[in-house]
Structures are given as structure tokens and as C-alpha cells.
Amino acid sequence: MKKFVIVGLIGIMVTIQLLLSFAEGEENSVEALENLIQVEMIQYNVPGIMVNIAVEGASRFEIAKGMSDLSSQEQMDLEHTVVQTGSISKTFTAYALVEAMNLKGIKADDLIGPYLSKGYVEAHPSFANLTFKNVLTHTTGLASVKAGTALNKRPSLNPDAIKVVGAFSDEADRFMKLYKFDAAVAPDLYSVYSNVNSVLAGLLVESLTDMSYEAYLSSVVSQQFGMSISGKMLNQEKIEDVHLISGYNVFGGVKTKTRGYQARLLPSDDFLTTMSEMGQFLNVLTAGKNSVIMDQFLSRQVRNDELSSGRSYGFSIMNIEGHEVYFQDGGTPGINARLLVIPKEKFAMFMVYNSDSTELRSTLTSKLIKAYLGTRNIETKVGYLEPALNKYIGAFTPVNASNETAEKLTQIIHQIRVINKQDGFYIDKSKYIPYAPNSFYCEETQTYATFKLDDLGRLKYLIIDNIIYKRTPFYQSLIVEIVLLIVTTLFNILSLLVLMSKWQTMKINRIHDTPRTVILISTLVTSILIGLILYAGVNYNSWDVIFNTMTVINWIRIFSVVGIVLIIPNWIMIQRGSTDFRWTGLMIFIFRVQGILNILLLIWLWRYNLLKF
Structure with missing residues (x-):
């Protein structure tokens, strides 16, 4: 009996110790955070990851785990692994x-x-x-233009290597001459995240300082944030003993090395740095001593409506x-990064890992914040009854x-639907509850959705947090466009069947x-076009558009031109055939309907810029 009592007491003591350890780990235990990251690395099969957390101006946690490059067996290293941060450049710009x-006394x-x-x-x-505030808060109304803004090459850390990308001023000049930059929405109306705003910001920096963008940003990050290595890389100075992180596509347990990426527009993309130097930047963000950061970067400057989180000068805001x-x-x-700050807690975090999974970024963010700071309850006023959903x-x-x-293809690929079912109101497959007039809340994703009306009371925009969607006309909806492709395919098959079965008797006047030859060629061209469109839809990759390496689009353009050339001959031949x-x-x-559908298909391709050379 005594033995059982002793064992029981030991068990209770061990349990208490584990609970205390777990509670400590939930907040700031290094071991607990390391274990959490290790579990997620295994779960998502990530080659390597680095995380840095700062609180109140001091680094509280930093870790580098796994490999930065599997082929060379280079390990993730806080000081020696160079990170391509992509769009985080926008914050520094x-x-x-x-x-x-x-410096110039210019107002927002x-x-x-x-x-x-x-x-x-x-x-x-x-x-x-446009105003400076429009540029800084992305309220210019300008849409992103990413096509051709990067090269499919890894940036060289050797300053003596042959330069394949010009100085920002030269690349920006090419960019400005290439596009029209039509507004997606009116200025000042909404914050629309766009790389064009950052390019404009870079041009303004050069204009105000009479320095190159690279030189000025180098001086800023070196002097104000202590990021000397980042500053040297901006000036293309030689850095010893560093290696560039490699990206990986992870699928089915297989890690495949991704293509290189070298941005042509530095203010928008591809600020190079190291984890240790980002840690110094986190310290500045959380110290509370920099008035510019506190007043303009860590306080909301605009919001799209009364419920959305909004945007500051360098950050988007979410819950x-x-x-x-x-x-x-x-x-x-193959590389994902996130920089975040929670001003009320004086907490900041930077993470980077070499996998194409964006889901890990969201999962790890939530778990690390919960582990370090806990979860706060959100007060919601759910209970409002929307009369006409x-x-x-x-x-x-x-x-x-x-x-x-x-x-423009993303208008199809990222199109969402709003559905009112018997069990609830759904936006993009997530259930939302009425919160206020024209406003809804999703408990699962903790996001707000607001429908905006025009002056005549007609539905115009849908805002989900900081993402803006416009109402799509029925004829442009995904369903209609899928039906068009299906019906075109069906009549194309019928035309081929007719041609194969009646070929010997289709000579006019014997x-x-x-x-019959012209109709056959037209049918074959349309068949190839449909196949190319399906291939492009299945294999669409935004990086291919950015690199201008989506060769299937070039083939679509070539066969589209052939299809346009064949429109009139095809109709003439059908008319001649009708006399036999x-x-x-x-x-x-069948041939006439097919001809009409072919024209509609070509119009569809033109509408989505697939006929532009």
C-alpha cells in the first residue's frame, strides 16, 4: 500500500511538472517553441525554416532548422543564409x-x-x-502588373558576375513605357494592394534624394536599422561566407528544387537580407522609439470600410x-516569408521557409502567436437579421x-461565389453570419465581409478583410465560361464525326x-485551341506569368491567329456546301453552330489578353 502511495505521489508530481512546463511553453519556452516548429516542419515536409521573435526591442527567440539547399547540404543559418524576401521589399520602400x-518637408x-x-x-x-498618401496606403486604385517583372534566374551574390538585371531606374523606365496602368477603382475609394504603388514609391525616392533607389535604401537600412549586410547587397558589394536559400516545391513527399527568381523592380520585390539582420529590424519595430514607425507604420492610416482591418504605410492589418x-x-x-508586428504587445516576428506551401505560413503564424501571447476573444454582434440575402x-x-x-485570367481562377443555402449564407465556401446591414462575419476564419452598393443601390463590390471583389456580370461568370467551352468542345467533336463519316461524299459537285478541307482545318485548329486552353487552366502558374515563360500562352496566340484567318473562308465553304x-x-x-462558337471562343481569348503579342 505504501508503495502505491509513493508511486501515486511521484505520478502527481510529474504531472504537475509537465503541466507547468506546458504552461510555460505555451508562453515563451524556447524548447516548447522549437518543438512546435519541428512538428510543423515534419507535418508539411519542409526542407528548412528560420524564425525570429522580438518583444519590447529585444530578441526573445530565434531558430534555424533544416537545410537551405538539399543538393549542396547547406544548412539554414541565421547569419550566413541570404533570404529573398519578395514583397517584404514594399515595407522597406x-x-x-x-x-x-x-527630409524635403513634403506632406502626405x-x-x-x-x-x-x-x-x-x-x-x-x-x-x-495622386498623393503621396495614395502611394503609401495603396489607395491609388491602380491594379498590380506583374507580367515580365522578374527573370527566371537566381540572383548572384558575386558583384563581379555579369548583370542580367539593370539598375532600378532603367527597369522602371521600361516598365512605365510598357503599360497603361488603368485604374481598377477610383483613387481614395479603397486600398488595392499593387506592385505599381511600390514602383512609384521607388521613383519618388530617387526624385526626392537625387540618389539611386538602391544607394538611398542602403544608407537607410544600414544607418537606422543596423542592417549593414543588407545595405552592402543593395550596393552590390562583396559579402564573404554567405549562401542563397533555395526554394522547393513539395508534393507527395518529394522535394523538387524550384526555378530561380531575380526581380526587375526592386522597390516592390526581392529585398535580400539575413535572419540575424531581420532580427535587428524586429528590435526597432518593437522598441517604441522610432516615431515614424509608431505613428505611420504601426497605426492604421486607411480602412476599406468600418469593419475591415485596413492598412498602414508599410503593412496590411488583419486579426x-x-x-x-x-x-x-x-x-x-518555393520560398515563403512573413513579417508581422502586434503593436499592442510590442511583439514582432519574421519567418521564412523553403517550401511553396502558403498554408504553413498561416498555420505557423497562428500557433506561434497563440503559444507566445495566447488567444483573445473577439467581441461580435452576431444576431442581426438580414432581410433579403x-x-x-x-x-x-x-x-x-x-x-x-x-x-486577367486570375479573374476566372480566383473568382468566388456567394450562395444562400438552407443551412446558411456562404461566401467562397465559408459560412458567414449577418452582422450589420450589408455586413457579415465568419467565425471559422475570423473575417468580415461587407457588400458595397453604388449610388443607385445596386450591388457593386464585396470586401473581405482587405481584398476587394467586383460584381461579375452573369455572362462573365465561371459557370457561363465553362458552359461555353463544353458546348464548343461538343460541337467540335460533332463536326469531326461528321467529317470522318461523310468525308467521301463531301466534295462539292463531286x-x-x-x-471539306477548310472546314477540317478549322475544326482541327479549334480542337488544338481547346486543348491548349484546358492545359493552361490546369497548369496556370502566376510565376510563369511573372517570368513571361508560360509558353502555352504563346501557342494559344499562334493558333488563335490561324483561327481568325479561317473565319471568313470557313463560312464561305459552309455556304458553298449548302448548295450540294x-x-x-x-x-x-452543326458546321454553322461550330463556326459561331469558334468566334465566341476567339472573343473570349481576346477578352483575357490571350490574343495580345
Whole structure:
């Protein structure tokens, strides 16, 4: 009996110790955080990961686990692994612009037109009416234009290597001359995240400082944040004993090395740094001593409506585990990164890992915040009864994709539907509850959705957190476009069947081969086009658009031109065939419907910029 009592007491003591250890780990135990990260690495089969956490101006946790490159067996290293941060460049660019504005005494509401090249303003008249605040808060209304903004090459850390990307000023000049930059929405109306805003910010930095963007940003990050290695890389100075992280596509347990990525527009993408130097930046973000950061970067400057989280000068804002989080995501093919700050807790974190899984970024963010800070309850006013939910149903497409390039395809790929079912109201497959007039809340994702009406009370936009969708006309909805492809495919198959079964009897007046030959060629061209479209849809990759390496689009363009050339000859040959008694009415009907559908298909390709060379 005594033995059982002793064993029981030992068991109770061990249990208490484990509970205390777990409670400590939930907050800030290094061992607990390391175990959490290790579990997620295994779960997502990630080659390597690095995380840095700072609180109140001091580093509290940093870790480098796994491999930065599997082929060379280079390990993740806080000081020696160079990270491509992708869009996190936008945060540093915004800070550089604010610093340049302060030097010149420029206010946020001043117009940017006088500080841009006269040629740029003449080519893009809308730029003249934009303010510095528009650029910094992404309220210019300009959509992103990503096509051709990067090369499919790894950046060289050797300053003596042959340069394949020019200085920012040269690359920006090419970019400005190549596109029109039509507004997706009116300026000041909503915050629309766009790389064009960061390019404009870079041009303004050069105009205000009479320095190259690279040189000025180098001085800012080196002097104000102590990021000397990052500064040297901006100036293309030689750095000893560093290696570049490699990206990986992880699928089915197999890790495949991804292509390289070298940005052509540095203010928007691809700031190079190390984890240790990002740790120094986190210390600045959480110290509370930099008034520019506190007043303009860690306080909301705009919001899309009364419920959305909004945006500051360098960050988007969202809710994670009940905390108001200021964040900027970034990455390159096979690499994902996130920089975030929770100002109320004086907490900041930077993470990077070499896998293409964006789900891990969200999962790890939530778990690390919960482990370190806990979860806060969100007060919601659920209970409002929306009288007419059916008025919201339909398709919606994102507004931040360019209408000038193949990026317009994302209006189909990222199209979402709003459905009112018997068991609830669904937006993009997530259930939302009425919160206020035209506003809804999703408990599962902790996101708000607000429907915006025009002056006549008609439904126009849907805002989910900081993402803006526009109402899609029925004829442009995904369902209609799928039906068009299916019906076109069906009649194309019928045409082929008719041609194969009736080929010997389709000579006009028994001697003319031209009609049946032209119709056959037109049918084959359409068949190839449909196949290419399906292939492009299944294999669409935004990186291919960015690199301009989606060769299937070039083939679509070539066969589309052939299809356009064949439109008139095809109709003439069908008309000639109708004069021969062996061409039945059903055959003529199938060929004519096929011809109409072919024209609609070509119009569809033109609408999504797949006919532009």
C-alpha cells in the first residue's frame, strides 16, 4: 500500500511538472517553441525554416532548422543564409519614401505629379492627381502588373558576375513605357494592394534624394536599422561566407528544387537580407522609439470600410487569434516569408521557409502567436437579421489583377461565389453570419465581409478583410465560361464525326475538295485551341506569368491567329456546301453552330489578353 502511495505521489508530481512546463511553453519556452516548429516542419515536409521573435526591442527567440539547399547540404543559418524576401521589399520602400519626404518637408497629401518625370505624367495623366498618401496606403486604385517583372534566374551574390538585371531606374523606365496602368477603382475609394504603388514609391525616392533607389535604401537600412549586410547587397558589394536559400516545391513527399527568381523592380520585390539582420529590424519595430514607425507604420492610416482591418504605410492589418496584426507577406518560387508586428504587445516576428506551401505560413503564424501571447476573444454582434440575402448571391472577381496582361485570367481562377443555402449564407465556401446591414462575419476564419452598393443601390463590390471583389456580370461568370467551352468542345467533336463519316461524299459537285478541307482545318485548329486552353487552366502558374515563360500562352496566340484567318473562308465553304444536296441540313447546322462558337471562343481569348503579342 505504501508503495502505491509513493508511486501515486511521484505520478502527481510529474504531472504537475509537465503541466507547468506546458504552461510555460505555451508562453515563451524556447524548447516548447522549437518543438512546435519541428512538428510543423515534419507535418508539411519542409526542407528548412528560420524564425525570429522580438518583444519590447529585444530578441526573445530565434531558430534555424533544416537545410537551405538539399543538393549542396547547406544548412539554414541565421547569419550566413541570404533570404529573398519578395514583397517584404514594399515595407522597406515605404519607409525610405517617408524618410525622403521628411527630409524635403513634403506632406502626405501633397501631389506626386511634380516629383515624377514629365514623360511619365504625360503618358499616365492619372498619376498627376495622386498623393503621396495614395502611394503609401495603396489607395491609388491602380491594379498590380506583374507580367515580365522578374527573370527566371537566381540572383548572384558575386558583384563581379555579369548583370542580367539593370539598375532600378532603367527597369522602371521600361516598365512605365510598357503599360497603361488603368485604374481598377477610383483613387481614395479603397486600398488595392499593387506592385505599381511600390514602383512609384521607388521613383519618388530617387526624385526626392537625387540618389539611386538602391544607394538611398542602403544608407537607410544600414544607418537606422543596423542592417549593414543588407545595405552592402543593395550596393552590390562583396559579402564573404554567405549562401542563397533555395526554394522547393513539395508534393507527395518529394522535394523538387524550384526555378530561380531575380526581380526587375526592386522597390516592390526581392529585398535580400539575413535572419540575424531581420532580427535587428524586429528590435526597432518593437522598441517604441522610432516615431515614424509608431505613428505611420504601426497605426492604421486607411480602412476599406468600418469593419475591415485596413492598412498602414508599410503593412496590411488583419486579426489573428484575436490580436490586431500588422503584416507583410513575401516570397519567391518555393520560398515563403512573413513579417508581422502586434503593436499592442510590442511583439514582432519574421519567418521564412523553403517550401511553396502558403498554408504553413498561416498555420505557423497562428500557433506561434497563440503559444507566445495566447488567444483573445473577439467581441461580435452576431444576431442581426438580414432581410433579403438572395440579393447578394452571384459571382465576384478580384479587382487587383491587371487588365493589360494574361494576369486577367486570375479573374476566372480566383473568382468566388456567394450562395444562400438552407443551412446558411456562404461566401467562397465559408459560412458567414449577418452582422450589420450589408455586413457579415465568419467565425471559422475570423473575417468580415461587407457588400458595397453604388449610388443607385445596386450591388457593386464585396470586401473581405482587405481584398476587394467586383460584381461579375452573369455572362462573365465561371459557370457561363465553362458552359461555353463544353458546348464548343461538343460541337467540335460533332463536326469531326461528321467529317470522318461523310468525308467521301463531301466534295462539292463531286470535284471540289476545298470546302471539306477548310472546314477540317478549322475544326482541327479549334480542337488544338481547346486543348491548349484546358492545359493552361490546369497548369496556370502566376510565376510563369511573372517570368513571361508560360509558353502555352504563346501557342494559344499562334493558333488563335490561324483561327481568325479561317473565319471568313470557313463560312464561305459552309455556304458553298449548302448548295450540294449531299450536305444535309443537320451537317450544315452543326458546321454553322461550330463556326459561331469558334468566334465566341476567339472573343473570349481576346477578352483575357490571350490574343495580345
